[in-house]
Amino acid sequence: MPAHDPAILFENVTKRYPGPHGEISAIRGISLTVRHREVFGLLGPNGAGKTTSIETLAGLRHPTEGKVLVLGFDPVGQRDEIRKHVAIQPQQAALFEQQTVAELLRVWASFYPAPDTPDAIIARMGLQDSRNVRVAKLSGGQRQRLLVGTALISRPRVLVLDEPSTGLDPNARQDLWSAIRDFRKAGGTVLLSTHSMEEAEALCDRVAILHKGAVVACGAPADLIAEHAPERELHFSIPTGGDLTLLRNRAGITQLSAHDVDGRTQVTVRTTDSDAVVGLLAGPIGARNIQIKEAGLEAVFRRLTGTDFDGNDGIRGTDDAERVGAEHVDAESVAS
Ligand SMILES: Nc1ncnc2c1ncn2[C@@H]1O[C@H](COP(=O)(O)OP(=O)(O)OP(=O)(O)O)[C@@H](O)[C@H]1O
Numbered sequence: 593m594p595a596h597d598p599a600i601l602f603e604n605v606t607k608r609y610p611g612p613h614g615e616i617s618a619i620r621g622i623s624l625t626v627r628h629r630e631v632f633g634l635l636g637p638n639g640a641g642k643t644t645s646i647e648t649l650a651g652l653r654h655p656t657e658g659k660v661l662v663l664g665f666d667p668v669g670q671r672d673e674i675r676k677h678v679a680i681q682p683q684q685a686a687l688f689e690q691q692t693v694a695e696l697l698r699v700w701a702s703f704y705p706a707p708d709t710p711d712a713i714i715a716r717m718g719l720q721d722s723r724n725v726r727v728a729k730l731s732g733g734q735r736q737r738l739l740v741g742t743a744l745i746s747r748p749r750v751l752v753l754d755e756p757s758t759g760l761d762p763n764a765r766q767d768l769w770s771a772i773r774d775f776r777k778a779g780g781t782v783l784l785s786t787h788s789m790e791e792a793e794a795l796c797d798r799v800a801i802l803h804k805g806a807v808v809a810c811g812a813p814a815d816l817i818a819e820h821a822p823e824r825e826l827h828f829s830i831p832t833g834g835d836l837t838l839l840r841n842r843a844g845i846t847q848l849s850a851h852d853v854d855g856r857t858q859v860t861v862r863t864t865d866s867d868a869v870v871g872l873l874a875g876p877i878g879a880r881n882i883q884i885k886e887a888g889l890e891a892v893f894r895r896l897t898g899t900d901f902d903g904n905d906g907i908r909g910t911d912d913a914e915r916v917g918a919e920h921v922d923a924e925s926v927a928s
Pocket residue numbers: 609610611616617618619636637638639640641642643644645787
């Protein structure tokens with residue numbers, strides 16, 4: 593395929609399954625392109641259609657309508673070409689429990705004409721200490737890294753991972769992310785599904801946000817946040833009865849709410865100019881215990897779908913970004 597063509601193309605792809613009460617549309621008219629040498633994330637909650645999309649591009653499902661191409665090949669009609677160039681992270685069941693890590697990788701390597709070496713994969717996936725350990729004895733995180741390693745051993749041009757960091761502790765997840773970044777640096781293209789906003793923001797060059805089988809937004813995480821959720825949220829407290837008129841209608845504030853708790857007034861504001869708000873808080877308002885929260889992709893999702901990732905009504909208003917690390921600032925320290 594010419595280099596300017598996308599690595600992966602979905603054109604108006606729909607997949608319907610028969611269900612007990614009529615057909616179920618797992619994906620509805622998805623169109624997207626994944627460029628060469630990018631890490632692309634399919635981001636969505638349970639049931640959004642991520643696995644169906646992945647299975648479609650792996651040739652495991654026929655689209656009901658539309659076209660899918662991977663490196664210019666039809667995943668269903670050109671399985672051999674797909675197998676040569678595209679690696680899909682295998683399911684847990686593909687691991688033989690009684691083999692050691694090195695033995696298993698040797699077997700997988702034997703399936704391909706020009707594989708990487710088991711030692712190289714072991715080093716890349718941080719599995720050196722488990723080299724001679726039987727698969728049955730591996731931790732969940734080690735198993736997960738081994739699965740990704742088995743996908744990498746064929747030296748694919750495109751790597752497809754379905755929720756690769758599920759069950760990994762933070763260190764193992766960082767190792768996995770480094771291996772994915774290294775693969776991209778060496779010229780590979782990655783498509784992964786995730787329901788982790790953090791993973792999408794940290795790892796993906798671009799994401800498609802899926803909701804009920806449709807793409808509701810697609811782009812670089814920072815661009816999506818800037819376009820759909822540019823606000824920050826600030827929480828702080830002031831003495832009860834304190835004057836908030838200075839803040840009203842100023843400093844890009846789009847929402848302000850206050851309620852009294854334990855002798856102080858707790859205030860939440862949303863603003864497009866958090867620096868200006870902090871400046872006001874540090875001065876005459878006498879705010880304490882200021883927390884600033886980024887909106888993040890979760891707010892983008894909520895803004896575009898009206899629901900949060902757990903399917904709750906998204907009009908909760910004030911906690912768009914609890915997941916993202918909050919910055920704690922004290923008005924006095926800001927003033928000094
Ligand atoms: N083989 C099938 N038969 C019938 N319905 C299916 C089948 N596979 C998936 N679905 C339905 O299609 C929709 C999308 O499922 P899919 O597994 O693609 O979503 P997902 O985003 O990967 O979710 P999860 O994160 O839970 O894996 C869901 O409503 C699911 O119940």
